[in-house]
Amino acid sequence: MVLMVMSLFFQMSKRAIGMMFTSTAFICWFEDCIGERSADVGNKLSGLGRMLNDGVPVPPGFAVTRQAYEYFLENTGVGKQIKKVVELSTLSGDTRTLAESIREQILVTPLPSEIELAIARAYEELAQKTGRTSPEVAVRSSATAEDMPDASFAGLQDTFLAVVGVHQVLANVQRCWASLFTERAVNYRLNMGYSFNEVSISVGIQLMVAADTAGVLFTINPTTGNPFEMVIEANWGLGESVVQGLVTPDQYLVHKKSLDLVREEIGTKHVQVVQGMNGGTTIKEVLPDYQTVPCLSSSELKLLGDHGRSLETKYGIPLDIEWALSELRTDRDPCLHFLQVRPITTHYMGSWHKDPQRDPTDHIIDLLLSKRFSI
Amino acid sequence: MVVVPGFDFSEEDLIQSPYWFLDATHSVPPWTPMFGWFWVNFCRHGMQYGAETLNLPTSRGWDWRFNSGGGYLTVYGVSDPEVIRRRTEAFRVSIRPFLENYDDLWTGFKQEMLGRYEQLKAVDVERATNGELLQLLEATVDTTRRMWEIHMYMMYGVYSVYSLFEDLCQDLLGIDDTTPEFHALVSGYDNKVFQVDRRLWEFSRRAHGEGLSEVLDQADTQTIIRRLKESEVGRLWLTDFNNFLLEDGWRLQRMAEINMPSWVEDPTPALQIVRRFLSGDDTFQLDVKRQELIQDRQETLNTLITRIPPDEREWFNLLLTAAQHAGSFSEEHNHYLDLYTHAMIRRTVLAIGKRLVAAGTIDDSEDVFFLIPEDIRRTMWVPEAHRLQRLIDERRSQWKEWQQQPNPPLLGSLGIDQAIKELVVTKDPIALKVVVGSMPQVKTDVQADLYGTCGSPGLAEGTARIILDESQLGDIQPGDILVAPTTSPSWTSVFAFLKGVVVDRGASLSHAAVVGREYGIPVVMNVFDGTQKIRSGQRIRIDGTHGHVFILPDE
Numbered sequence: 022m023v024l025m026v027m028s029l030f031f032q033m034s035k036r037a038i039g040m041m042f043t044s045t046a047f048i049c050w051f052e053d054c055i056g057e058r059s060a061d062v063g064n065k066l067s068g069l070g071r072m073l074n075d076g077v078p079v080p081p082g083f084a085v086t087r088q089a090y091e092y093f094l095e096n097t098g099v100g101k102q103i104k105k106v107v108e109l110s111t112l113s114g115d116t117r118t119l120a121e122s123i124r125e126q127i128l129v130t131p132l133p134s135e136i137e138l139a140i141a142r143a144y145e146e147l148a149q150k151t152g153r154t155s156p157e158v159a160v161r162s163s164a165t166a167e168d169m170p171d172a173s174f175a176g177l178q179d180t181f182l183a184v185v186g187v188h189q190v191l192a193n194v195q196r197c198w199a200s201l202f203t204e205r206a207v208n209y210r211l212n213m214g215y216s217f218n219e220v221s222i223s224v225g226i227q228l229m230v231a232a233d234t235a236g237v238l239f240t241i242n243p244t245t246g247n248p249f250e251m252v253i254e255a256n257w258g259l260g261e262s263v264v265q266g267l268v269t270p271d272q273y274l275v276h277k278k279s280l281d282l283v284r285e286e287i288g289t290k291h292v293q294v295v296q297g298m299n300g301g302t303t304i305k306e307v308l309p310d311y312q313t314v315p316c317l318s319s320s321e322l323k324l325l326g327d328h329g330r331s332l333e334t335k336y337g338i339p340l341d342i343e344w345a346l347s348e349l350r351t352d353r354d355p356c357l358h359f360l361q362v363r364p365i366t367t368h369y370m371g372s373w374h375k376d377p378q379r380d381p382t383d384h385i386i387d388l389l390l391s392k393r394f395s396i
Numbered sequence: 397m398v399v400v401p402g403f404d405f406s407e408e409d410l411i412q413s414p415y416w417f418l419d420a421t422h423s424v425p426p427w428t429p430m431f432g433w434f435w436v437n438f439c440r441h442g443m444q445y446g447a448e449t450l451n452l453p454t455s456r457g458w459d460w461r462f463n464s465g466g467g468y469l470t471v472y473g474v475s476d477p478e479v480i481r482r483r484t485e486a487f488r489v490s491i492r493p494f495l496e497n498y499d500d501l502w503t504g505f506k507q508e509m510l511g512r513y514e515q516l517k518a519v520d521v522e523r524a525t526n527g528e529l530l531q532l533l534e535a536t537v538d539t540t541r542r543m544w545e546i547h548m549y550m551m552y553g554v555y556s557v558y559s560l561f562e563d564l565c566q567d568l569l570g571i572d573d574t575t576p577e578f579h580a581l582v583s584g585y586d587n588k589v590f591q592v593d594r595r596l597w598e599f600s601r602r603a604h605g606e607g608l609s610e611v612l613d614q615a616d617t618q619t620i621i622r623r624l625k626e627s628e629v630g631r632l633w634l635t636d637f638n639n640f641l642l643e644d645g646w647r648l649q650r651m652a653e654i655n656m657p658s659w660v661e662d663p664t665p666a667l668q669i670v671r672r673f674l675s676g677d678d679t680f681q682l683d684v685k686r687q688e689l690i691q692d693r694q695e696t697l698n699t700l701i702t703r704i705p706p707d708e709r710e711w712f713n714l715l716l717t718a719a720q721h722a723g724s725f726s727e728e729h730n731h732y733l734d735l736y737t738h739a740m741i742r743r744t745v746l747a748i749g750k751r752l753v754a755a756g757t758i759d760d761s762e763d764v765f766f767l768i769p770e771d772i773r774r775t776m777w778v779p780e781a782h783r784l785q786r787l788i789d790e791r792r793s794q795w796k797e798w799q800q801q802p803n804p805p806l807l808g809s810l811g812i813d814q815a816i817k818e819l820v821v822t823k824d825p826i827a828l829k830v831v832v833g834s835m836p837q838v839k840t841d842v843q844a845d846l847y848g849t850c851g852s853p854g855l856a857e858g859t860a861r862i863i864l865d866e867s868q869l870g871d872i873q874p875g876d877i878l879v880a881p882t883t884s885p886s887w888t889s890v891f892a893f894l895k896g897v898v899v900d901r902g903a904s905l906s907h908a909a910v911v912g913r914e915y916g917i918p919v920v921m922n923v924f925d926g927t928q929k930i931r932s933g934q935r936i937r938i939d940g941t942h943g944h945v946f947i948l949p950d951e
Contacts (some may be wrong), residue, residue, distance in 0.1 A: 241703065246570045247570030249577045249696075333702070377707065382711075382714065386488050386495070386591075
């Protein structure tokens with residue numbers, strides 16, 4: 022396995038040598054993360070770009086592009102160091118040690134000043150745009166993979182919430198880069214057969230929404246696959262408690278066409294995730310009175326459902342959407358924000374999958390035999 | 397007493413198979429001997445022919461027995477792995493036309509059958525000699541044999557594919573026939589039965605335009621015909637109407653029996669439909685409805701297709717199209733196969749009955765339904781030398797006894813659960829669809845009065861109207877909910893006036909379900925004793941989606 026890692030890495034280095042960088046290439050504001058720049062920022066961030074351009078309420082922010090990461094590898098010698106580490110690890114065959122030392126290399130190496138400056142300027146600009154001195158931001162990884170539009174890297178790279186100040190932002194960008202080499206991520210890519218030269222990383226810096234209620238919206242029913250239903254999961258506070266499964270969230274099943282509530286299961290929401298006093302997040306108990314009451318009203322459900330539905334129509338694929346209702350919400354303005362959108366790639370065909378070489382009619386006959394006649 | 401020689405149920409049949417299910421959809425109320433003879437001989441032949449021709453890997457078709465007017469069935473499975481392997485290879489070839497060439501396949505069979513019917517109809521039964529009538533009987537028997545071959549070959553193929561599509565929808569898309577969206581995918585298709593309705597609607601428009609509305613707005617058929625003959629336009633209208641009946645009026649009031657007249661003999665049901673359309677408006681409701689259904693189907697598909705990865709869509713669409721044929725096949729085969737052939741059987745045996753009456757062999761031409769072809773074969777050349785009335789009287793009194801005592805749902809040594817298990821292992825596509833697949837679930841938390849399965853989704857509340865046969869269709873008031881043992885193609889046009897339908901027996905491809913979906917009204921299938929528990933005039937609420945029927949308290 023390590024032999025494979027090494028040879029893949031060599032390929033990437035050769036490719037990177039030919040690249041030219043300019044400092045404007047390091048930063049891409051979300052609204053520009055579309056078209057030919059999509060490849061520079063990865064699916065997660067180009068999704069935000071697309072939403073912004075479609076008039077969807079997305080908190081502002083910018084991407085630190087894959088070019089920044091690749092420039093860092095090339096110009097600090099980290100790329101070469103990694104190569105050495107890979108070579109050494111070949112002897113032991115130990116992916117854990119390999120992954121650990123690469124992460125270490127990325128974290129301890131100072132950023133090239135061009136990159137540092139570009140990010141600092143962009144953060145300052147975000148501060149001005151939003152009228153805050155040191156805005157709290159979420160720092161999110163967005164892996165990029167050429168020619169693999171549906172490759173799901175969901176959950177493999179880290180997200181850091183409520184990050185404050187330029188130094189913390191810079192540090193967390195490096196932590197995101199390092200997260201490309203967690204043992205789990207490395208193993209995942211090896212298992213899925215993605216070459217390292219095909220995988221790079223971009224980092225999103227997005228204004229935090231001080232969420233009162235947040236969660237996830239699936240534009241299909243992810244349990245049954247039913248595309249005529251949507252599922253909304255919600256808890257008080259930031260969406261992290263839902264994403265990480267810290268509580269049994271409220272679950273609402275909404276009919277896609279009518280937006281009627283088909284079924285609701287109100288969870289027992291003991292805890293929530295909120296922003297900490299000095300940046301970062303913390304887990305806090307939910308007041309007893311709020312634990313078992315629905316955290317979304319029927320009009321909020323309809324609003325969310327309506328947005329989810331039209332996003333899915335625009336994208337033409339089922340989506341998994343992270344949303345938040347901010348503390349500022351009122352009856353008239355729910356202050357709904359969309360933080361992240363990604364295609365649901367679990368629409369695998371399982372045993373229904375057709376081998377590309379197989380004739381369609383033969384495939385159906387295969388299915389008839391296996392499914393209907395148990396052969 | 398022998399009714400269907402070789403196929404009357406006996407204890408020895410339990411050696412062959414330990415379970416025999418009653419076909420309650422077709423043989424309740426019990427069959428006359430003549431019809432039972434035709435069904436048990438040739439439906440049985442057709443199912444075994446169909447299973448062999450398609451090389452179904454694990455089923456060799458159904459066997460049938462006759463017991464007290466009831467049709468009883470069992471399924472022969474295959475267990476030898478070597479035989480299964482051989483059949484599997486052959487099946488790969490024989491199932492292909494259902495996926496690649498369905499339209500040609502079905503059109504070819506329709507033409508073949510229509511050709512056969514024309515030959516039968518070409519015999520002038522009034523003038524034919526006894527020998528020619530005997531020949532007509534053999535030709536009718538042969539047509540029935542061929543009809544069942546086509547019927548079951550087609551049905552095995554179509555149901556296999558449809559069931560696979562159902563599996564796919566459930567597995568990957570989380571929808572099944574309790575979901576409106578599933579029905580939307582397979583609705584909005586024209587078929588011959590709707591076309592016949594459309595013709596009747598056109599006759600009503602023409603009558604309206606030619607000032608014949610008042611003439612047609614009568615309950616009595618003889619009065620209508622007499623008055624039509626009084627004017628030139630009336631005579632022309634009647635001529636065209638009769639020609640239409642000679643072409644498309646070969647349908648009997650009961651789906652699986654021959655003891656009631658066809659439209660050709662008695663046009664009352666057809667005239668009543670025309671009359672009903674007269675009170676309607678200028679548009680054929682189904683035309684409008686179909687446009688909506690087609691649009692709905694397209695929107696549903698647009699949503700659905702996002703769940704199928706692009707490189708899997710070609711075969712998905714192929715399977716979808718094949719499955720979409722199932723609804724119209726279910727309707728059309730009733731028209732072109734069962735109903736038409738049964739009307740031919742009736743025409744032939746009634747003509748023979750008349751001849752036997754003339755010869756003094758029997759007392760009444762309709763007594764012929766208590767004979768079987770063997771009786772005719774041995775007497776027809778010299779009928780005046782025979783007297784069959786005692787045989788007929790015996791069989792008739794037996795038949796009346798059968799009506800009094802319902803047939804048991806299962807014969808043999810197994811309990812119903814075990815019998816169903818035996819049937820499931822054969823994986824027989826028709827058995828799984830019509831015998832196993834449609835068992836209603838009793839849900840105690842719902843507290844419905846009747847539980848059935850989804851034929852067509854939706855909710856309705858209205859006055860229940862129990863209709864046991866076609867002759868009662870005139871009782872239906874607009875906005876009623878029809879409650880019937882089962883429905884057949886000649887009932888289709890009343891759906892335009894209904895809020896909903898409840899039937900005792902049937903599944904999602906039965907007539908009431910297919911037609912209910914096209915009219916967009918809820919239909920609850922397979923409630924078993926709806927016609928017994930519900931009374932006409934009661935208010936009921938039905939939930940087609942979940943298969944619930946609630947009888948509401950009197951106001």
